[in-house]
Amino acid sequence: MDMWSYFYTCLVSVWLHRLYVYSAVAFGISLWIVIQFTTTRTKRKGKKSHRNPSSPEGTSDKVGNGCAPRQAQEVHVAGVKIFYGSQTGTAKRFAKALAEAVTSLNLPVEVINMGDYDPEDGLAEETSSRNICVFLVATYTEGQPPESAAWFCKWLEEAANDFRVGKSFLQGLRYAVFGLGNSAYVDHYNTAEELFETSSEEEAGGTDSVVDVEDLGNIMGNMKKAKREQELQEGAAGAERREMITPALREALTKQGYKLIGSHSGVKLCRWTKSMLRGRGGCYKHTFYGIESHRCMEATPSLACANKCVFCWRHHTNPVGTEWRWKMDQPELILQEALEKHQNMIRQFKGVSGVKAARLEEALAVKHCALSLVGEPIMYPHINSFVRLLHQHGISTFLVTNAQFPEEIRRLEPVTQLYVSVDASTKESLRRIDRPLFKDFWQRFLDSLKALAEKQQRTVYRLTLVKAWNVDELKAYADLISLGKPDFIEVKGVTYCGESSASSLTMANVPWHGEVVSFVRELARLLPDYGIACEHEHSNCLLLAHSKFQVDGEWRTWIDYGRFQELVREHQRSGGSRTFTAADYTARTPPWALFGARERGFDPLDVRFQRKNKARDISGC
Structure with missing residues (x-):
């Protein structure tokens, strides 16, 4: 009877003071959440501060449009291979400039001419490596790639459509594509770059395993759109047009004697x-x-x-x-x-x-x-x-x-x-x-x-x-x-x-x-x-x-x-x-x-100049 009375008294006391009990439980849960959050954040900061830029550890977050500050970019690649296809040397210059930028990040980099590279033997190996492959390719006559990249692009196009190769042949390849061309060629502007994008996507079977480091296509499209809008705004505002002869063009033409x-x-x-x-x-x-x-x-x-x-x-x-x-x-x-x-x-x-x-x-x-x-x-x-x-x-x-x-x-x-x-x-x-x-x-x-x-x-x-x-x-x-x-x-x-x-x-x-x-x-x-x-x-x-x-x-x-x-x-x-x-x-x-005359169109009043080791002819022929 005494035990029951004691137990009953406790229950009544708890019930009467139930608000205090609820508050104590709520405080305890809140304290536990704060401790867990603080501990997790401290661990993340510790890992980030000790991370090596060339280490294979980390995340694979995509850098948006290349605008993230360098200290915030989490790179986890073994190296970068830059492939270029150039006709006039522009893509080659871009490749070298990019290589210098990559080197400054303490990453190994290799610049490769597409004309000297066998994609059938080498490109498949890159799918399992931790390298990023960057393709810089120009667009030449009729929307075709330059001569140095012709075989590379032909192989890529054929491989993408060859059932014997398989759609997953290049699955896992991490790449970026940058096209060079003249926007005045509306029908063929950067079509060589589009070939790389299309073929690579087909090779990957349309999966998410192909990661484009930067969505260059959208960036370029947005830039062109913004440029057109700016030109329209400047034209509407009566802004002065730019000069046809740029400083670089002026220098080049002057050297040619213009x-x-x-x-x-x-x-x-x-x-x-x-x-x-x-x-x-x-x-x-x-x-x-x-x-x-x-x-x-x-x-x-x-x-x-x-x-x-x-x-x-x-x-x-x-x-x-x-x-x-x-x-x-x-x-x-x-x-x-x-x-x-x-x-x-x-x-x-x-x-x-x-x-x-x-x-x-x-x-x-x-x-x-x-x-x-x-x-x-x-x-x-x-x-x-x-x-x-x-x-x-x-x-x-x-x-x-x-x-x-x-x-x-x-x-x-x-x-x-x-x-x-x-x-x-x-x-x-x-x-x-x-x-x-x-x-x-x-x-x-x-x-x-x-x-x-x-x-x-x-x-x-x-x-x-x-x-x-x-x-x-x-x-x-x-x-x-x-x-x-x-x-x-x-x-x-x-x-x-x-x-x-x-x-x-x-x-x-x-x-x-x-x-x-x-x-x-x-x-x-x-x-x-x-x-x-x-x-x-x-x-x-x-x-x-x-x-x-x-x-x-x-x-x-x-x-x-x-x-x-x-x-x-x-x-x-x-x-x-x-x-x-x-x-x-x-x-x-x-x-x-006249046609058929012995002078063959040379005015007999003048003397035709002959180069050295040739007889001087004064007949006007």
Whole structure:
């Protein structure tokens, strides 16, 4: 009875003081939680402070966009292997720069040229290693990888689609891909990089085992989007556009002998100008059209171009683009500086051995302007004003376009002679040779030829023959000629400008003069309205002319430049109502310039220069 009373008393006491009991239990639980949390956090800090960056321990957290501070990046790799595929050396430079950055993290790094690496034997081993593989690959012609990475990419693509290899062949490979390319090539921008991403994902079977260290695709997309938005905002706010000539570009072009004008123009002394100053002969335009080569200024109001031709003699140092998006200089400034810089270059020949004093004096008064130095002159928005200024100074105009701007051709006011470069006769060969930026390049090309047919002044097709590339397309060339109906057709063998990482051309692609003559003969047989009028053997060039320029059995391919200036002034004074045609300013072609003449297009008034160990020929041949 006493025991029960005691037990009952305790229960009643607990019940009466139950709030204190609840509080004590709650405090105890809270204290336990705090102790556990503090202990765990201390252990984590201890592990982190003693961790070696190259240790295989730790987490595999992904660094977001490379923006995490270095001390917060937890790296647990054995090393980094950087693979690069480069055509011009840009990817190689990026690879070396990345290697230096990785080395600063005390990680072993190896830089590998894809052309020297066998992926079938080596890449599979990386799936089980603790290395990270970084692929830096450029995009070359038609969206293909550069030559050094061609086999690597071909193997990767075939392995991804070969059921015998298996989808898990590269499962476990940890990699990052960085693509290099020109965003102006809309259809092929970074397609080589996309090949790596697609193939690697297929190899992994679509699992999460393939870890992309940085989501470079999204980053690049966001950067491009932000850049476009910024340009739109700047344009809306009336912000000044950037200059076409960057400091690096200015340095490169200056080294090549360009005299740069303002922010997008240039002038350079032609080698034929120097040659004629010495009495060693003029260029093919002297033979075909009667220009005085020592009085010709080679210039351009636009260094930018919409193509990256394989035979470009500027080795693609000039900028590219499909529309004018740069700061723009006024035509008066361009012409004034062009004349001043050209004259300064001419004056440097004063006192040079062999230079004829009379021709040096004549050369200071520019009479012709070849708007063909580099780039696409017709892109310049004020091209008509610039041409008018040249004519007002009594300077004839030879303007060359790459047939990608048909509307600009239609809007172009009369020039002395308008050229269109016809570098190929089929869509595929034009794509391979000119490497155009425009997606609809072939339609633009055809429309440009149609626009040329509408012109009343002299028009020219300029065909550049590249052996093994475009010399077997005679019928297709004939069809294009019937479309544009040019007055003249210049056919020239490609000029080899030396080895360039931007082009695969070699001397083997340069046709012999006899081969060019054979091509022209065959082409003439397909063109009943044209005949072979002139030849300039020294330039490996021939001229086909329309039969309307053969009057009373004599070719009249030369130009009466004084008469042209009279006609163009009348045209301008009448506001364009008084028109004139190519037949209104022709002149007789001298016998020595004709095809079949013993001089082979060399002016007998000059002396042809022979290199050492060759007999000096004073006959003009």
